[in-house]
Amino acid sequence: MFFYNLRLAWISIKQNVSLNLLMVCAIGLGIGVSMSMITLYAMMSGNPIPEKSDQLFAVRIDNWDPDEAYTDYQGRETQPFQHSYKDAMVLRSSTIPLRKAAMYKGYFVVEPANDTVAPYGQVVRMTDRDFFAMFNVPFIYGGVWSESANDLGERVVVIAKETNDKLFGGEDSVGRQIKMGEHQYTVTGVIDTWNPLPMFYDLNNKAFGDAELLFMPFAIISHSEFDRAGNTNGWKAERINSHEEFLNSENIWIQFWAELPDAFTQDAFKDWLDSYVLEQKKLGRFPRPLNNALDNVTQWLEVNHVVPDDNRVMLALSFMFLAVCLFNTIGMLLARFMGKVSVVGLRRALGASKFSIFYMHLVEVALVGLGGGLFGLLLSYLGLFMLRESVEGIEKLATMNLPLVLMAIALAIFASVLAGIYPAWRICQISPAHSLKTQ
């Protein structure tokens, strides 16, 4: 029956090509516009580390201005997103989390030994060795630096595959050296391409940027002064003229993550944070009310408004656009089906049931919807292409993957069948006597 109906649908569509093409265009436009927005939204709101997103926690404590709460870039009051060096050092010392890492973004000029590669600037993630195990970062060669290198801030480095390809031609470079600034750094490991989307561990800088291509021990900062590439925020008037003074200041610039695998460790860590802050209050720090926060990855993405409001509004508007296209299609379907009244009357007179008429027309609508979905896919490719051309750094977001392609087709067929229900119901009400009455 389905294939019979499919054949009939094809014949019927061929009878009125122009009206059916109009319907394909209307559905296609609706799908094209909404799928472009859905793609951006889906890419932005994806879970970057689904296997343990509920065990990884961004840690926040509130040592901000007593008179004025910390505000995010859009002026919403919240806990500060980063930590001072003093507090980060204390957080690093807690033994409660299974794994933990302090981190910030540094900037180095790499001077390759190889003359064919010119010196270049490189953003470096300065972090603790747990970073890799905590975030499931895959290694190709070697591994992370040792405990002692981590504690002492030895000049060691983990590099990404891209950096390894560039500097060492993709060989196993463990033990080789890289010159940055005035020092040589020894490679302990090479990681595979790793680009969580969004880059959840440091949303304060760029949510959809690329992950760093070089990693170094956080503790290096304790004995060497480097350029920092991330944001630094402060509220307290402090005289800072040296590296030492900067590390001792209340300026915040360090992110801190902890892996807390169960409710027990989560509660324990929370208590530990509270007791630390209460103790500091006695020393005159933490002038604000106790206001610590542990956010797992999904909560953290929410807190940071990783999907901008603009995208949510655009998504809503694009659905309204799709709705207009569908109402338009309903109108055209009604007009189209009313043109088939006498044929349907005849079919009814020859014994077709109401349901078979209804079914037959839904199949026809679904076929039109499939056409609309394909056209819509083409349009959304075009829309995303235009977006990639006009905005720098959106390449990873404005890309459709297979599930999204399938979703586009499914949405088109679902939406058009939804639009077809009323017209199909109307046409199946035609009385069998109709064909005999006229003419």
Place this chain on the structure above:
Amino acid sequence: MEIRPILSAILRNKTGAILLAIQIALTLAVVVNAMFIVQQRLKFIGRPTGIDIENIIVISSQGFGSSYDHEQTVFSDLELLRAIPGVKYAAHISRFPLSGGGSRSGFTSTTDSDAESVGANYYFAQNGTIDALGVKLAAGRDFLPTEILTGEQIDNGVVASSVLITKALAEKLFPDGNALGNLVYGGTGDSSRVVGIIEKMHGAWVSWDGLNQVLIFPGLRKDSGQRYLVRTEPGQRDRLIPEVESVLEKASVSRYLDRMEPMSEMVGRSYDNDRVVANGLIIVIVLLVSITGLGIVGLASFLVRQRTKQVGTRRALGAQKYHIVRYFLVENWLITTMGVVVGTVMAFGLNYWTATEFSLPKLDPVFVPVGILGIWVLGVLAAAGPAKRASNISPAIATRTV
């Protein structure tokens, strides 16, 4: 006018009319809100910066190695840049305005520690930097060469004797208008005298509401990176970029150039999101209006076709062509207006949602009548064709059976 009979005809053919009215309502709601957002964003992007961004090339480079001497490099680079024909000014600045990166701090006009401080974006620059930016002084003067602090002095805590501030900051710090010649205090109590007031200059972050509050200290901080502003004769910018690049590459300094582009491109990137939102919504508006226009044409043609006999009869009974055109236009107008009434409510509802759920501004109500007028015009234009066709139906149709 024969509104009542037309209305009853619409009511007896509800489905098509309701479908179209819903389309029009949704269209109005979306278009009104989208137009409003587009206008907001275009206004936001188009704000005057006070800076001659069209004629400036921004260059940043990164020095490395133990032999790198920051002050030496900056002075010799600037000399080379100024010698290029077509370059009007070249100067150094600690960060680029409108780049999204910079420093901000609180300043006051008194030593009173309870005084509310005013946030300002601050830069370190030298004498001549304001010429390279192309900002205008509303009062006072530029820095004197003797006022410029060296990196050494800054590290040792020497306080700048003078500062330049923008008029917007001056008005906040000195509401009485006596900023020039007065002292500005930083958070640590250090003070500097205002020697010049800049008419207008944008700071670092386009979405910060203190964008116009800028303060410039005289100095060249120790740094491994250099940031140059090269302001060219009008129209020379693009021609000079390769020349500037080769001049800097020839200078024998251990550094690499990491940015070399027109300032307008850098500023454009800071507004990427707003531009994409505006362009995207313009596309949505155009498509939506076309789709709805087609919907109106569709329904009107359907009604005309369905009523061929009726129109012929009316013509046989003496209706003029314009009676027929008017009939269809009025019918269409009534349907559009029903949609528009619902759409107005929906437009405000949609805005209420975006304003409460997201931090989008409240709709400027003027867009509603503009949208309604637009929809009416669209309705008349779209229905005109089918109505014209109806008026050409021959009255002889009336005598044909079936």
Place this chain on the structure above:
Amino acid sequence: MLKMNKISCVYQTDLIETHALRDIDLNVKAGEFVALTGPSGSGKTTLLNLSGLLESATSGTYLLDGEDVSSLSDRQRSSIRNEKIGFIFQSFNLIPDLNLFDNVDVPLRYRAMGIEERRRRIENALELVGLSSRMKHLPSQLSGGQQQRVAIARALAGEPKFLLADEPTGNLDSLMARQVMELLEKINSEGTTIVMVTHDPELARRAHRSIELLDGQISSTQLFGVSAEEPDEKTEAESVA
């Protein structure tokens, strides 16, 4: 009232010319009741369309109420249809979305006429056809005969000088047909000129004169009544000549 001289009507398609009417000469006097008969395709409807200004002739002259209407603009022709001519169609041609009152109102709407005057005429016309109690009904709620009476009321409300009826009883059973016919005769007796197309010889006989068309030409004329006065026709003919 109506005078046609050498009227021809040719329909042209890509390949062939069809002569719907050839050189028709026809005079209808004021107050006359004329029946047009003939087999299908003989040109009855075309002649009716021409006389009602629904179509234009290819050649020939046509005087209606003493006025040459062969070369008027669409606008003038519409006005004449509206003010001087009343139509009754075989399939009634009532507007299904409008109630009886509004249906009768349709031609009046195309005149600059006050609401009071329109209401008076509509009510009188519906009274005359015996349907004044059903003014708010829709056409679909009436029988065929009643619908045709509404159509007659619609034609009469305009107070035309000249009534054109196209098979007015073609879609009706005999009882209803008789009622409609009686109504038409009554209207004619009050002075309105009527031209009626019919293929029913019974009905044709009830007119004053019956004209038979064949292949676009008048094949015969039969006189039944007394109204047709030769002298009158002659004087009109002379005045034209």
